[in-house]
Structure formats: structure tokens, C-alpha cells
Amino acid sequence: MPEYKAPIRDTKFVMQELLNCEDHYQRLGYEDASIEMVDAIINEAAKLNEQIIAPINQVGDQQGCTFDNGKVTTPDGFKEAYQHYVEGGWPTLSQSLEFGGQGLPHSLSTAIGEYTSAANHSFAMYPGLSHGCMATLEAHGTEQLKQMFLPKLVEGTWTGTMCLTEAHCGTDLGMLRTKAELNADGTYRLTGSKIFISAGEHDLSDNIIHVVIARIPGSPEGTRGISLFIVPKFNVNADGTVSDQNGVTCGSIEHKMGINGSATCVINFDNATGHLIGDVNRGLNCMFTFMNAARLGVANEGVAHADAAFQGSLAYAKDRLQMRSMSGPKNPDGPADPIIVHPDVRRMLLTQKSISEGGRALIGYLAQLVDVVHASKDEAEVAKAEANLALLTPIGKAFLTELGLECAGHGVQIFGGHGYVKEWGMEQLMRDAKISCLYEGTTGIQALDLLGRKILGSKGELLKGFATEIGTFCHMNGQNPELTSYCITLGKYSEELAKHTQQLGAKAMQNPDEIGAASVDYLMYAGYVTLAYFWAKMAKTAAETLAKGTAEEDFYQAKIKTAKFYFERILPRAEGHAACMINGADSMMALDSEDFIF
Amino acid sequence: MPEYKAPIRDTKFVMQELLNCEDHYQRLGYEDASIEMVDAIINEAAKLNEQIIAPINQVGDQQGCTFDNGKVTTPDGFKEAYQHYVEGGWPTLSQSLEFGGQGLPHSLSTAIGEYTSAANHSFAMYPGLSHGCMATLEAHGTEQLKQMFLPKLVEGTWTGTMCLTEAHCGTDLGMLRTKAELNADGTYRLTGSKIFISAGEHDLSDNIIHVVIARIPGSPEGTRGISLFIVPKFNVNADGTVSDQNGVTCGSIEHKMGINGSATCVINFDNATGHLIGDVNRGLNCMFTFMNAARLGVANEGVAHADAAFQGSLAYAKDRLQMRSMSGPKNPDGPADPIIVHPDVRRMLLTQKSISEGGRALIGYLAQLVDVVHASKDEAEVAKAEANLALLTPIGKAFLTELGLECAGHGVQIFGGHGYVKEWGMEQLMRDAKISCLYEGTTGIQALDLLGRKILGSKGELLKGFATEIGTFCHMNGQNPELTSYCITLGKYSEELAKHTQQLGAKAMQNPDEIGAASVDYLMYAGYVTLAYFWAKMAKTAAETLAKGTAEEDFYQAKIKTAKFYFERILPRAEGHAACMINGADSMMALDSEDFIF
Known part of the structure; x- marks a missing residue:
């Protein structure tokens, strides 16, 4: 099992040098988030993840969780590590001061979230799901519900879940059957069965707070009849103390x-007491608030997988002696x-390196947009941030997780046969990485969201905003000899993307299946271009620092060399996607579903 | 777990209609291999794999093999299924009449081999390794050794292995340390430890015959000092009966x-008695005979994984209700x-379909070349077959296994979250499929073999032969309106491949690292073009049958529609590989190995 080292130097490069988080935080009123504070927190988070959370990654995989008569036991060491995590105050980091949080920026907890996902994806799920629950509750809960539930969730002594999926509906939540009936006291009683509930039952916390979507009898069919509820495992008194067991049980866990x-977990609700949050029948809209944050978190897992695979592969590639250089x-x-x-071997290592570092820059940028949405008073700035988030979240989620999986696969290949054996950790990374392409909306669903809902749905406006940002960058830096070729290439790909978008829009007017036929290739194309923009930006920052003079010349030269690799050996993959996509839907729709196999 | 159905109809299309196996077999003197016999054997093999071997696939994954004090126990049902397999005479199918085989063509056992790998990859390993052992023994063993070992191996009551890898050397066999010292009686005593020995120890057969590479003290260093030995688990008397336990033990099994x-298995040799086969210090050359066959077998696994994933995905995609068509x-x-x-979803299904059916055609073609090498008396024909095999084996091995893994991944995606859960079988396929990209030479090693040794090593002659075959096809069929567009496209890609090859050859003269820098992209490009050739050929066969009139119109129309999908939505991926490859080695070699992480 390779040792995990948090990529502190690179995190600081992204946050402080590329994205100037000092100014960003001060401007948004995050006064505590000085460079010194950010450094100190990142260093402490590195230690926590390297020393406490990473060492239980492999045992977690080997033992897994165990289910016995409704109870779930986490693997050896998870309980102690989680306690350590809570005692260190980590769950409180970016939560509101009002509920006991530290009020630090979301982008800071995002940076640390990468470390935890890389150190131990499974462990990261528990605080990750709590985060989703808290965000939903804070955005849509009544003041009373917030006071009842948030302090303990923020503290981390309670954890949360998101209960959406049912056996017959995942993507298509409009079909859900869990019902919520109004009680005389204004609460609801929920009955139904949810599946795939991460952290649905476990032994890490004193209570588990489920955010559940359900249908109130008489509501409209489909997605317009879904409401949102808070359903605790143990009921909670108005003062926030725990009372009796609610009608919530864990039926089984998945292998x-x-x-x-x-x-x-399978979580069964049997006349469980629930509290409505948000308006009746507006549950899915409330969920969308949370979904962008959750998808950004999953995108971050892609970076984490790429980096963890890179670290393991690099150590092995330097150590393993085999054949002579040609x-x-x-x-x-x-x-x-x-x-x-x-x-x-270098091709695979540099793919891992350029994806993890490029992805870290993209995630850092998106996390700053989240800060803006949360904290800016400037409506125009918030609107622009929301537009870029809407566009780039599905790209980040699907592109970075697909590439994260690819990079984990390269890890196995670099280790050769040893990569296939459990003790080295590479195959676990690949198995863990695959879930990120599935949950919170598969790659295919992200691609439809991007091309159908976001891009064509906005008549190209969302793309135009980001393309303008890229265009401005190319215009401003095209004369800089260090950046000329990147600006030319990036400008060309960005214009191609706009051209493909226009053509797809026109085709989709004739045949709506053209959207789904192009969507994944389109998303991958957009992903390669987006990461190219961040690599060009990183090359610019590195070149400027080198020009000013630095004691870390090798670090900045490596950035410039990796940018070159990305532009020469990764970005051109986009041409394959374009070549497939322009051929349209016809050959995909021609075959009758009964004629696929004879 | 999806039910496995052997793709009989498609196998017959490939063998009988596309590749006219009737003429092929008669011409090579395989007189027993009439169409009726081939049909009967394929139908029986389908039953065996569907009813006996597929049903123990999932339990095999869940239980795995267990190791206890040197003994390995296979999962429940494996022993019975193997006994059934032996009683049915399956191991004997394509073995020599002289040693108890049925003398049927290799291409017939290759077709059946796909079924077994698809039904149960793990189970297929046991007869698969025996096959390698028998091929090596028959090609290089003395008459006495053949008589001692082959009858029981052919019968299947003994199984075989190939013992190459040691802990410190996999690809680089020149570093091996296992030593073989000459005994007074002309046998050798072998001492050393081998790892990753598939079927190295188990409970399916009465004896296990290891083919082992080792170094005779005083031999030259590196690959020119490697000799080949037969080392049985139990020593064998000259009459073929089993005597005492040899110095061969299983140290552990891998997880x-x-x-x-x-x-x-880890197999330890401690003064184990071995019998030299082939000439002293020519062991690696003897192994190469076997390696092509083994690589073709692994290529076939890629087809098997794609097809098994396709079958499971298709059933689910027809059954699972989710969202409305746009x-x-x-x-x-x-x-x-x-x-x-x-x-x-169709994009993923058609990818699986076009890769499994296209791959089946490629494998069928290669297997017929193997028949020619084995049975043809025409030296020129044999030389041409050997040339095409040398060229297309690494392409088949690496390209089809990478695509097989991709297709298994699509299976997981089509099932959504359910694909990630063990009970549905999709994630097992993905885990199983990954090994095929690793063993018998990783994808990277195949690519180096293709571009360095085969293509540039032959100064382009090997490629020229196959390119001429493609060119002739395009020339002959370009006027056929059903095929015109395919011939134009295929001709263009084939010419591009030749152009890239020339450019790479020139660059490699300046810098040999250009070979490794281009190799995997080059192989993938060549793979997409190769499969396009077989899709064009299949479209031709289907169009001709439709023109003649047939009761199976839907089957042949599906072939034509799938060819169109392949040409429009899969083949253009090659453009991405070309665009990456032409950018060369510079950006890959620029970074000092100490500067990958800071």
C-alpha cells in the first residue's frame, strides 16, 4: 500500500498563486482566512489525512462494513479515526458560526476534502454526506429545525444522509413511491424504502439525520409532486436532545x-416521523441546491483518485528496475x-500528473465560485459565478471522474501484474474510483445535463460566458512568447467547441435524439478544453514567477513542462471525440431494440 | 447475475459465412471438420458453457481459491465442472491424434475458448494454461518427454502451467534467478521461486506439469542464457505413471x-527434477512459439468480456424503465x-456489440492463420500467415483487451448504481477484464512489440503485407454502392497509418524514445483501423446475402447497421490517437524523474 502524502505544495500553488485566495477571501469578508491561517489548516489537514485516515484505507477495503440485525459496524479503526476527526473540529470548518461552525470558506474545506478522498474514499463518505444534509437543511429548513439539528451535525457527533434513490428509480426520481402523510401536529409520517443510502446506518455517530424525498398523497405525479423531509434515526426534542427511536431501520447493506x-444501505421508513423542509412539492428544486455541491465533491474525488494513483505509481516507477532505456x-x-x-511509463505518469494538477486547479476555481455564491454581496458577480458553476459542474463531475478512473487504471498498468494484487493498493483505487462515475448522476446524465439543460437550454449563453473568459485570456497573453502557442491552440479548440455547439443546436431542433447521441463526446471535448485553459493559466503563473526569480525553479519548470505535455499529448484526444460526435445520431438509433442480439 | 448465452449465430456467421471455414478446413486436410461437425461441436460447447461453466462464475468470484498449508482448493463446483469438461473430451479437441487428441483445427477450439472465457474467465484459465504447456512441449520436447507427459495432459487428467515471472522480473526475463543444475542422469535440479503462476496448484487434476524457464550455471547473462524445462509436481515414470512428489511446492496464492x-500461485522449486526441452540457452526462443498463441487467447478474452457485458447490459436496458425518450x-x-x-445507452450497447462482433471476426481470422501455420504444406502461404500473425497478434491482444475492459465498464454504467453492486455481475466482469490488459505482456509491452520489433523491425514490410490486403479489398469493392463509403474511409485511414509509420520510423532514427512515446497511440490507431477492415468485410458478406435473399433479413441488416455505427462512431476515435502521437516524445521526456512531485 503506497503511503499518502497530501500535495500541500500544489494546493498552495493553486489556492494562493493561481487563484490568489488571500484577496478573494478578504474581499468576500472571510477575515479569518489569512494566508497564515490557510497554511496552518492545510498543514494540519495533511497530517490528519496522512497519519490517521490513510492508514485505515486498506483495512477498510478488506473488512468492509458488516451488517447484523439492523446494525452496521464500520471497519477497524474507522470509529476512532472519526472521533479524532470530530475532536479536531474538522466537521465545523466551513459551517456557519451561528450553529457552532468556524465560518471558514468552502474552498478551504474543498481543498482538504481532496486529501480525505485520496487518503480514504470510504471514510470521506461519512463527513461528505453530512455536508450535503447540512447544506440542504441550512438552505431550506425552518429556524426551529435548524436549531434542532444543525449544532450536532456541525459538531459531527451526528451525521447525515441524502435519501433519494428507490429500487425502481435512480435517475428518474419522478417515479418515487415513498409517501409522507401529514400528522395532526404538523409533522409527517413517512413510509417507503430507499436504496443506495451512503452512511445510512453505521456506528460512528450518536444519531443519523436523513434528508428524504417523498410524495405527499394527492400531489401531482412526476417530479412536480416531490417534497423534502428531515427524518432522524432517533427523534429529537425541541431542545436538540435525543428522544426515542424513530421508524427508521436499515434492511441490509450492499456488497x-x-x-x-x-x-x-437499504433504509426502510415505517411511519417514521419527518419534518417538511422547503415548500410542499418543491423538494426536487431544493435538492438541486445540494446537487451542485455534491457533484463538485464527486469531481474532487476524481482529482483525489488521479493523485493517489500518481503517488503510488511514481514511487514504484522510480524503484522498479526492468529493461534498459532505448x-x-x-x-x-x-x-x-x-x-x-x-x-x-512516463506517458501514464504524466497523464496522472496533468489530470490531478489540472483538475485541482479547476476544482479550486469552482470552489471559489461557491464562495462567491455564498458570500458575495454583488448580485452581478453572484449571477456570473452561478452561471459558470452551472456550466462547469457537470464537466468537472463527469470528466474528472472518468479521467480519475483512467488514471487509477494507469496505476495498475504501471505496477504490471503487481497492480492487480490487492496488497499494492492500485486495484483498490480503480475499484473505488468507478463509483464516482456513477453516483450523483452517471457520466451520461451529467452529459445530458450539460448539453441539453445547460448549454442548449440557455441557448448557448452559459457557454458564451466561459468562452469569453477563455478568449480574454488568450487575447491578453497571446503576445507573451511563453504562452503564444498555448493561446493559439486553446483559442482554436474553444472556437471549435462553439462551432460544434451551434451545429448540435441546429441538429437538435430537427431531432432531439441528437442531444443524447452527442452528449458524452461533447462533454469530454469540453472537459479537455476546460483543463487546457487551466493548464495555460498555470503556465502563465509559473512563467511569471520564474521571470521574477524564485528559489523553487524546479517546481515552476515542472509546471511549464507538464502544461506542454497536457497540450501536446492529452488535449488532442478531443479531436477523436469531435470526429465521433459530428457523425450524429443516425447510426445509433437505426437498430430496433429486438435486433441487437440474434 | 446475467445468464450467459453463447453467441452461436454470430460464431457461425464469422466462421462459415465470413471466413468460409468449410473450404479452409478441407484445403488444410482437416477432413473431419465438416460444417455438420463444426455445428454440432459448437452447439455442444454452447450447452456446456451455458449450463455447467457459467453457473459457477459468480460463486467462483465470491469464494475465490483458498490456500492452506501448500494446498489450493478451488471454489465450489469447479472440480465437478472440470471433471465434466474432461469427460466430455473438451481438452482433446484440437490436440494431436498421436497423443489422444481429436486433431480438429485450432480455430474451432478458439471459437469455443471465447465461450468459456465469457462464461467464466477464472475457470477458463485452467485448460488455457494446459494448452500453453502442451503447445510448448509438443513443439520443443523430445519424443520421450512427449510420450511421458502429453497423453494425460491431452486427456485433461493432468494440467499444465507456464512458470516465467519472478518477483523482481516480469517483462525483463533476462534477470531471472531460478537455476537449473545438471544431474548425472541428464535431468536437471531446479531451485528458485516463481510468482503469478496461474493454475500453479489446485485440486482439479492428478498432476500439474510446469514449464519453467531457468538459468543453467555458467550460461550467458540476460535473455541469451535462459533454458526451458518440464518440471512435474509429481515425478513421472518413463511409462507415464506417477511416482513420488517432486521438489515443487506452492508457497501462497495472491489476493x-x-x-x-x-x-x-507462488511456486517454489527446491532441487526439483526437471527435463530440458529445446536447446540449452534457447528457452526464450522456444517460449515465443507459445507466446503468440497465448496472446491470441488473451485477445479472445477481450471479445469474451465485451460480449458478456453486452449480453447483461442489453437485457437490463430492455427491462429497466427510466425517463422518457426525448x-x-x-x-x-x-x-x-x-x-x-x-x-x-445505445452508444454504449453498440460499442459493446461492435467490439465483440468485430473482435470475433478478427480472432476468427487470426485463428485460421494459426491453422495455416500448423497444417499448410505451402511455404509461401505459411510465411504470409506468420507475417500477419506477427503483426496482428499484439494488436489483437492489446486493443481487444483494452476495449473489452471499456465495454465491461459500459456494462457497469448501463446498470447505473446497480452495476457497482456485486450481485449483478457487471462489476465482476470489469475486475476480471483488467487482468487481460496485464498478463502475457501489458498493453504497453504489446505496443512496443508492434511498433518497435514488428513494424520498424521489419522496416515496414509486415505492415505493407496487411495494408496490401486492405487496399485490395477497398479496390475490389469500392464500386459496390453498399460499400463505397466504407472503402473510401478505410482506404484513407490505412494510408494515414502508413504515413504515420514512415514518419515515426524517421523520427526513431534520430531518437529511439520516439518509439515508446508513440507506441500505445499507434497500436490503438492500428486497432481501430484493423477492426474497421473486418466490419467492412462483414458488411460485404451481409449485403451479398441480403441481395441473394434470406429468411434472416433482420440479422444481416443488423450487421450492416452495426458496421455503419462502427465506422461513424468508433473508428473516428483513431483521430484523437493520431493527434496525440504526432506530437512526439519531447514533452514526455522533458521532466527529470526527481521533479514529478514536490
Whole structure:
């Protein structure tokens, strides 16, 4: 199992140098978030994740969670690590001061969230789901409900879940059957069964607060008849103390490909007492608030998987001696050269490196937009941030998780046969990484959201905003000899993207299936272009620092060299996606569903 | 767990209609291999794999093999199924009459091999490894050794292995340490430890015959000092009866990502008696005979994974109701449409379909070349077959296994969250499929073999031969209106491949690292073009049959529609690979190995 080292230096490069978080935080009124404070928190988070959370990653996979008569036991060490996590105040980091939080920016907890996902994806699920529950409750709950539930959730002594999926509906939540009937006291009684509930039942916290979507009898069919409820495992008194067990039980846990330390539960509600949050029948709209944040969190997992695979692969590639370099021995005194000398091994390592570092920059940028949405008083700025978030969240979610999985796969390949054996940790990364392409909306669903709802739905306006940002960057930096070629290339791809978008829009008017036929290729194309923009920006920052003079010349040169690799060896993949996408829907829709197999 | 149905109709299309196996077999003297016999054997093999071997696939994954004090126990049902397999005479199918085989063509056992790998990859490993052992023994063993070992191996009551890898050397076999010292009686005593030995120890057979590479003291260093030995678990008398236990023990088994029913063993040789086969120090050359066959077998696994994933996904996609078609409801009386109406689901299904059927055609073609090498008396024909096999084996091995893994991944995506849960079988396919990208030479090693050794090593001659075959096809069929567009496209890609090859050859003269820098993109490009050739050929066969009139119009129309999908939505991916590859090695080699992480 490779040792995890939090990429502190790179996090600081992204937050402080690329995205100037100091100004950003001060401007938004996050006065406590000084550079010194950010540094101190990141350093402490690194220690926590390296020393406490990473060491239980492998045992978590091996043991998994166990289910016995409604109770779920997490793997050895999870309970102690979670206690440590709570005692360190980590759940409170970016929560509101009003409910006991530290009121620090979301972008800071996002940076740390990457470390936890990389150190131990399964462990990260527990605080991650709480985060979703808290965000939903804070945005839509009544003051009374917030006072009842939030302090303990913020503290971390209670955890939360999001209960959406039922056996017959995942993507298509309009079909849900769980019903919520009004009680005389204004509460509701919920009955139904939810599946795939992460952290639905476990032994880490004193209470579990479920956010549940359900249908109030008599509501409209489909998505316009869904309401949102808070349903605690143990009922809670008005003063926030725990009372009796609610009608909530765990029916079983799933046996999965990966994230075995994360309990994936069937949760049964049997006349369970629930509290409405948000307006009746507006539950799905309330959920959308949460979904963007959750999708950004999953996008961050893609970065985490790429980085964890990169770290393991790099250590192995420097250590493992096998064959000689084709351009002459590089380790003439040894029996063979370390495999990092071989170009194809470097191709895989640099793919991992350019995706994890490029993805970290994209996530950092998106997390700052989340800060803006939360804290800015400038309506125009908030609207622009929301527009970019709407556009880039599905790209980040699907593109970074698909690439995260690819990078984990490269990790297995770099280790060769050893990568397939459990003890080295690479295959676990690959198994864990696959879930990120599925939950919170599969890659296909993200792609439909991007192309159908966001891009064509806005008549191209959302894309135009971001394309303008890229265009401005290219215009401003095109004369800088360090950046000229990147600006030309990036400008060309960005214009191609606009052209493809127009063509797709026109085709979709004739045949709406053209959207779904193009969507995943379109999203991947957009993803490669988006990351190219961030690599160009990073190259600019690095070149400026080098020009000013720095003691860390190698670090900044590596950034510039990695940007070059990304532009030359990763970005051109987009051409394959474009070439497939322009051929349209016809060949995909021609076959009758009965004629797929004979 | 999806039910496995052997794709009999498609196998017959490939063998009989596309590749005219009747003429092929008669011409090579396989007189028993009439169409009736081939049909009967395929139908029986389908039953065996559907009814006996597929049903123990999931339990095999769940239980895995167990190791206790040197003994390995296979999962429940494996022993009985293997006994059934032996009693049915399946191991004997394509083995020599001389040693008790049926003398049927290799291409017939290859077709059946796909079924077994699809039904149960782990189970298929046991006869698969025996096959490699027998092929090596028959090609290089003395008459006495053949008589001692082959009859029982052919019968299947003994099984075989290939013992190559050691802990410190996998790809780089020149570093191996296992030593073989000459005994007075002409046998050798072997001492050393081998890892990753599939079927190295198990409870299915009465004896296990290891083919082992080792170094005779005083031999040259590196690959020119490797010799090949037969080392049985139990020593064998000259009359073929079993005598005492040899110095061969199983030290442990690996815990792996997948193929859990296949025992992956550490095998320790402690003064074990071995019999030299082939010439002293020529062991690696002897192994190459076997390696092409083994790689073709692994390529076939790629087809098997794609097909198994396709079958499971298709059944689910027709059954699972979720959302409405964007072009209007297709199941208006139901609560939602089956997900097969959605273009992106079709994209994944058709990818699986076009890869499994296209791959089946490629494998069928290669297997016929193997028949030619084995049975043709025409030296020129053999030389041409060997040339095409040398070229297309690494393409088949790496391209089809990478695509097989991709298709298994699509299976998980089509099932959504359910795909990640063990009970549905999709995630097992993905875990099993990954090994095929690793063993018998990773994708990277295949790519180096293709571009470095085969293509540039032959100064382009090997490619020229196959390109001429494609060119002839395009020339002959370009005027056929059903095929014109395919011939134009295929011709264009084939010419591009030749152009890229020339450019790479020139660059590699300046810098040998250009080979490794381009190799995987080059192989993938070549793979997409190769499969396009087989899709064009299949479209031709289907169009001709339709023109003649047939009762199976839907089957042949589906072929033509799938060819169109492949050409429009899969082949253009090659453009992304080309765009990456032409940018060369510079950006991959620029970074010092100490500067990858700071």
C-alpha cells in the first residue's frame, strides 16, 4: 500500500498563486482566512489525512462494513479515526458560526476534502454526506429545525444522509413511491424504502439525520409532486436532545465493487416521523441546491483518485528496475533501469500528473465560485459565478471522474501484474474510483445535463460566458512568447467547441435524439478544453514567477513542462471525440431494440 | 447475475459465412471438420458453457481459491465442472491424434475458448494454461518427454502451467534467478521461486506439469542464457505413471482484483527434477512459439468480456424503465421508457456489440492463420500467415483487451448504481477484464512489440503485407454502392497509418524514445483501423446475402447497421490517437524523474 502524502505544495500553488485566495477571501469578508491561517489548516489537514485516515484505507477495503440485525459496524479503526476527526473540529470548518461552525470558506474545506478522498474514499463518505444534509437543511429548513439539528451535525457527533434513490428509480426520481402523510401536529409520517443510502446506518455517530424525498398523497405525479423531509434515526426534542427511536431501520447493506468501508444501505421508513423542509412539492428544486455541491465533491474525488494513483505509481516507477532505456542505460551500475525511463511509463505518469494538477486547479476555481455564491454581496458577480458553476459542474463531475478512473487504471498498468494484487493498493483505487462515475448522476446524465439543460437550454449563453473568459485570456497573453502557442491552440479548440455547439443546436431542433447521441463526446471535448485553459493559466503563473526569480525553479519548470505535455499529448484526444460526435445520431438509433442480439 | 448465452449465430456467421471455414478446413486436410461437425461441436460447447461453466462464475468470484498449508482448493463446483469438461473430451479437441487428441483445427477450439472465457474467465484459465504447456512441449520436447507427459495432459487428467515471472522480473526475463543444475542422469535440479503462476496448484487434476524457464550455471547473462524445462509436481515414470512428489511446492496464492476462481500461485522449486526441452540457452526462443498463441487467447478474452457485458447490459436496458425518450414516449402505457431508447445507452450497447462482433471476426481470422501455420504444406502461404500473425497478434491482444475492459465498464454504467453492486455481475466482469490488459505482456509491452520489433523491425514490410490486403479489398469493392463509403474511409485511414509509420520510423532514427512515446497511440490507431477492415468485410458478406435473399433479413441488416455505427462512431476515435502521437516524445521526456512531485 503506497503511503499518502497530501500535495500541500500544489494546493498552495493553486489556492494562493493561481487563484490568489488571500484577496478573494478578504474581499468576500472571510477575515479569518489569512494566508497564515490557510497554511496552518492545510498543514494540519495533511497530517490528519496522512497519519490517521490513510492508514485505515486498506483495512477498510478488506473488512468492509458488516451488517447484523439492523446494525452496521464500520471497519477497524474507522470509529476512532472519526472521533479524532470530530475532536479536531474538522466537521465545523466551513459551517456557519451561528450553529457552532468556524465560518471558514468552502474552498478551504474543498481543498482538504481532496486529501480525505485520496487518503480514504470510504471514510470521506461519512463527513461528505453530512455536508450535503447540512447544506440542504441550512438552505431550506425552518429556524426551529435548524436549531434542532444543525449544532450536532456541525459538531459531527451526528451525521447525515441524502435519501433519494428507490429500487425502481435512480435517475428518474419522478417515479418515487415513498409517501409522507401529514400528522395532526404538523409533522409527517413517512413510509417507503430507499436504496443506495451512503452512511445510512453505521456506528460512528450518536444519531443519523436523513434528508428524504417523498410524495405527499394527492400531489401531482412526476417530479412536480416531490417534497423534502428531515427524518432522524432517533427523534429529537425541541431542545436538540435525543428522544426515542424513530421508524427508521436499515434492511441490509450492499456488497460492492469498492468503497467497502462506506456503508451503502437499504433504509426502510415505517411511519417514521419527518419534518417538511422547503415548500410542499418543491423538494426536487431544493435538492438541486445540494446537487451542485455534491457533484463538485464527486469531481474532487476524481482529482483525489488521479493523485493517489500518481503517488503510488511514481514511487514504484522510480524503484522498479526492468529493461534498459532505448536511448541508452540510465542506471548502468544496476541490473536494469528504473521503469520511469521508459516513454510509455512516463506517458501514464504524466497523464496522472496533468489530470490531478489540472483538475485541482479547476476544482479550486469552482470552489471559489461557491464562495462567491455564498458570500458575495454583488448580485452581478453572484449571477456570473452561478452561471459558470452551472456550466462547469457537470464537466468537472463527469470528466474528472472518468479521467480519475483512467488514471487509477494507469496505476495498475504501471505496477504490471503487481497492480492487480490487492496488497499494492492500485486495484483498490480503480475499484473505488468507478463509483464516482456513477453516483450523483452517471457520466451520461451529467452529459445530458450539460448539453441539453445547460448549454442548449440557455441557448448557448452559459457557454458564451466561459468562452469569453477563455478568449480574454488568450487575447491578453497571446503576445507573451511563453504562452503564444498555448493561446493559439486553446483559442482554436474553444472556437471549435462553439462551432460544434451551434451545429448540435441546429441538429437538435430537427431531432432531439441528437442531444443524447452527442452528449458524452461533447462533454469530454469540453472537459479537455476546460483543463487546457487551466493548464495555460498555470503556465502563465509559473512563467511569471520564474521571470521574477524564485528559489523553487524546479517546481515552476515542472509546471511549464507538464502544461506542454497536457497540450501536446492529452488535449488532442478531443479531436477523436469531435470526429465521433459530428457523425450524429443516425447510426445509433437505426437498430430496433429486438435486433441487437440474434 | 446475467445468464450467459453463447453467441452461436454470430460464431457461425464469422466462421462459415465470413471466413468460409468449410473450404479452409478441407484445403488444410482437416477432413473431419465438416460444417455438420463444426455445428454440432459448437452447439455442444454452447450447452456446456451455458449450463455447467457459467453457473459457477459468480460463486467462483465470491469464494475465490483458498490456500492452506501448500494446498489450493478451488471454489465450489469447479472440480465437478472440470471433471465434466474432461469427460466430455473438451481438452482433446484440437490436440494431436498421436497423443489422444481429436486433431480438429485450432480455430474451432478458439471459437469455443471465447465461450468459456465469457462464461467464466477464472475457470477458463485452467485448460488455457494446459494448452500453453502442451503447445510448448509438443513443439520443443523430445519424443520421450512427449510420450511421458502429453497423453494425460491431452486427456485433461493432468494440467499444465507456464512458470516465467519472478518477483523482481516480469517483462525483463533476462534477470531471472531460478537455476537449473545438471544431474548425472541428464535431468536437471531446479531451485528458485516463481510468482503469478496461474493454475500453479489446485485440486482439479492428478498432476500439474510446469514449464519453467531457468538459468543453467555458467550460461550467458540476460535473455541469451535462459533454458526451458518440464518440471512435474509429481515425478513421472518413463511409462507415464506417477511416482513420488517432486521438489515443487506452492508457497501462497495472491489476493487479486478479479479472476478469484483462478489460483495465482507462488511456486517454489527446491532441487526439483526437471527435463530440458529445446536447446540449452534457447528457452526464450522456444517460449515465443507459445507466446503468440497465448496472446491470441488473451485477445479472445477481450471479445469474451465485451460480449458478456453486452449480453447483461442489453437485457437490463430492455427491462429497466427510466425517463422518457426525448423524441416522444416509446412505452406510453408504462411509467417510463426502457433505457434502450436513450441514445447514450445505445452508444454504449453498440460499442459493446461492435467490439465483440468485430473482435470475433478478427480472432476468427487470426485463428485460421494459426491453422495455416500448423497444417499448410505451402511455404509461401505459411510465411504470409506468420507475417500477419506477427503483426496482428499484439494488436489483437492489446486493443481487444483494452476495449473489452471499456465495454465491461459500459456494462457497469448501463446498470447505473446497480452495476457497482456485486450481485449483478457487471462489476465482476470489469475486475476480471483488467487482468487481460496485464498478463502475457501489458498493453504497453504489446505496443512496443508492434511498433518497435514488428513494424520498424521489419522496416515496414509486415505492415505493407496487411495494408496490401486492405487496399485490395477497398479496390475490389469500392464500386459496390453498399460499400463505397466504407472503402473510401478505410482506404484513407490505412494510408494515414502508413504515413504515420514512415514518419515515426524517421523520427526513431534520430531518437529511439520516439518509439515508446508513440507506441500505445499507434497500436490503438492500428486497432481501430484493423477492426474497421473486418466490419467492412462483414458488411460485404451481409449485403451479398441480403441481395441473394434470406429468411434472416433482420440479422444481416443488423450487421450492416452495426458496421455503419462502427465506422461513424468508433473508428473516428483513431483521430484523437493520431493527434496525440504526432506530437512526439519531447514533452514526455522533458521532466527529470526527481521533479514529478514536490
